[in-house]
Amino acid sequence: VTVYVPRDSSALAVGAEALAEAIQREAAQRGVDLRLARNGSRGLFWLEPLVEVVTLAGRIAYGPVQAQDVPELFDAGFLAGGAHPTRLGPIEQIPYLQRQQRLTCARVGLIDPLDLDDYLAHGGYRGLHRALEHTPEEIIAAITASGLRGRGGAAFPAGIKWNTVREAPGDVKYIVGNADEGDSGSFADRLIMEGDPFALIEGMTIAALAVGATQGYIYLRVEYPHAHATLERALATAYRAGYLGADVAGSGKRFDLEVRLGAGAYVCGEETALLESLEGKRGIVRSKPPLPALRGLFGQPTLVNNVLTLATVPYILAEGAEAYQQLGTGRSRGTLPIQLAGNIARPGLIEQPFGISLREILYDYGGGSATGRPLRAVQVGGPLGAYVPAAHFDLPLDYEVFAAQGAVLGHGSIVAFDDTVDMARMARHALAFCAAESCGKCTPCRLGSTRGVEVMDDVLAGRQVEAKLALLRDLGETMRLGSLCALGGMTPYPVLSALEHFPEDFTAAAARSR
Ligand code: NAI
Structure with a gap:
């Protein structure tokens, strides 16, 4: 009998390791022949640790x-799928999972992430073999035709970026997988790296063939030790099997790939600060131009893509651009691995085509708030994303629709808040976060965030509220337009959206202080 116990951080955090040991101990005591397999997480977090037993x-x-x-589970005959209060039934029939359309995350939770044969048996490396039948131009044409846009948040068309790197003159070209997943509420990159690392490796290999790169780096945040361990082992396996190195899958082409760890700075998720860090320097934002695509790592043409973007590439090559492009809405094509977190009954990963509404995600999947109180707001796209009020929960997930509302989809994280949230304090938090994480290079971000906290403190204390709020709006505009990168440039989003949709919280705080 095969039993799956996830080794994903989300399961380990709630006791999966002790559980795996207990299952093995119990099986040994009872003389049961049992194979313990370790998978990633299915992303149904409220059910972790989630055990799966393979039955007929x-x-x-x-x-x-x-x-x-x-012991009770063994008594109940769970190895044959027996009844027990924790029994959920066939995993694929759990509505949360069944209703999803998983392309990027198709294998996450399904396979043993370190078993290359398991990966191959589930369609792994079909994309690479397809890519090897085509010219670099044809690979890029497929990526362009798929409509894939950068999943790190900026949604820049991937095909155009790849083409820029391909056409850029340079002796050496690099690929960088941005795995510095620093947004609070974001976890899709991690689920892939811990649950299906070969998808990222394969995606980067295809990208390397397409743009003519021979060296790749996965820039991983140091806060992900389990992802790190999984990636290192997967890379070693890929080398041994000939999918990396001097002769990629017998093609005669070279591609080397390694992991580099960050050191805990949020701003190093920004591509130019990331490149500085990769070069061994302090993570400080570079001014653009030049674009990294033209002059990136060590001054050479460099393709920087998020983990989700790269991990989607094998699907597009294997199934064809059309299969991906036909999903979605407007200019947002394909699927988005949505990350649902915060005050929500059923947090987790929901991969669906663009166009699904916030309401469906929050209620049909999420089951409303964890506290049972009404949801009041969500923050979409990380700590620098705008707050969206309940009145706008019918908004479809679509990059352009969100932009028109002054909001962003970002990397696809949604953090929910119930009606006890104090939006004035959340606005202050955004500014304090920026003050703590600013790299310090540009004035609007470095000084604006600190001055912003002071102004918010005046508002919260009821000092010259009207004048200070006007100043805050002015400051937000300066940061938005004048900052070098998205850290300073987007900090006004949560602040100004809170002010726009929840003005009563700001005046209430002031009134309490008087
Ligand atoms: P950007 O719009 O400046 O650039 C997007 C990407 O396209 C970059 O890689 C850039 O080099 C490339 N690019 C732009 N023009 C190009 C051209 N003509 N040819 C080739 N490549 C080109 O946005 P940026 O500053 O890279 O990212 C901002 C976004 O990051 C925000 O929208 C936000 O949603 C997101 N973000 C994500 C976080 C995360 O943890 N994933 C955290 C904070 C923000």
Whole structure:
């Protein structure tokens, strides 16, 4: 009997390791022949640790399960899919999962992330083999035709960026996988790296063939030790199997790939600060131009893409651009791995085509707030994303629709708040966050964030509220237009959206202080 226990951080954090040990111990005691397999997380976080037993009727899920439940589970015959209060039924039939359309994350939670044969058996490396049948121009044409846009948040068309790197003159070209997933509420990059690392490796290899790069780096945040361990092992396996190195899959082409760890700075998720850090320097933003695509790492043409963008590439090559392009809405094509977190009953990963509404995500999937109180706002796109009030929950996820509302989709994270949230304090937090994380290079971000906190403190204390709010709006405009990168440039989004949609919180705070 095969039993899956996730080794993803989200499961480990709630007892998966002790659970795995308990299952093995119990099986040994009972003389049961059991194979313990370790998968990634399915991304149904409220059910972690989620155990799956392979039966004749498919994979049967139990969750959440703790180590102390194990003897009882064996008594209940869970190895044959027996009844137990934690039994959830066939994993694929859990509505949260069943209703999703997982392309980028298709294998996450399904396979053993370190088993290359498992990867191959589930369509792995089909994209690379397809790519090897085509010229670099044809690969890029497929990426362009798929409509894939940068999933790091800026949604820049991937095909155009790849083409820029391909056409840029340079002796050496680099690929950088941006795995510095620093946004609060964001976890899709991590789920992929821990649950399907070969997808990222394959995507980067295809990108390397397309743009003519021979060296790649995965720039990983140091806060992801489990992702790091998984990636290192997967890379070693890919080298051994000949998918990396001097002769990629027998093509005669070279591609080397390694992991570099960040050191805990949020701003190093910004591509130019990331490149500085990769070069061994302090993570400070560079001014653009030149674009990294033309002069990036060590001054050479460099393709910087987010993990989600790169991990989507194998699907597009394997299934064809049309299969991807036909999904979505407007100029937002394909699917988005949405990350639902915060005050929500069922947090997790929801991959769906663009066009799904916030309401469907928050209620049909999320089940409303965890506290049972009405949801009042969500922050979409990380700590620098705008707050969206409940009145706008019918907005479809679409880059352009969000932009028209003064909001962003960013990397696809949604953090929910119930009606006890104090939006004035959330606005202050955004400014304090920026003050803490600013790299210090440009004045609007470095000084604007600190002055912004002071102005907010005046508002919260009820000092000259009207004048200070006007000053805050003015400051926000200066930061938005004058900052070198998105850190300073987007800090006004949460602040100004809170002010626009929840003005009563600002005046209430002032009134309380008087
Ligand atoms: P950007 O719009 O300046 O650039 C987007 C990408 O396209 C960059 O890689 C840039 O080099 C490239 N590019 C632009 N013009 C190009 C051209 N003509 N040819 C080739 N490549 C070109 O945006 P930026 O500053 O890179 O990112 C801002 C976004 O980052 C925000 O929208 C935000 O949503 C997101 N963000 C993501 C976070 C995360 O943790 N994933 C955290 C904070 C912000």
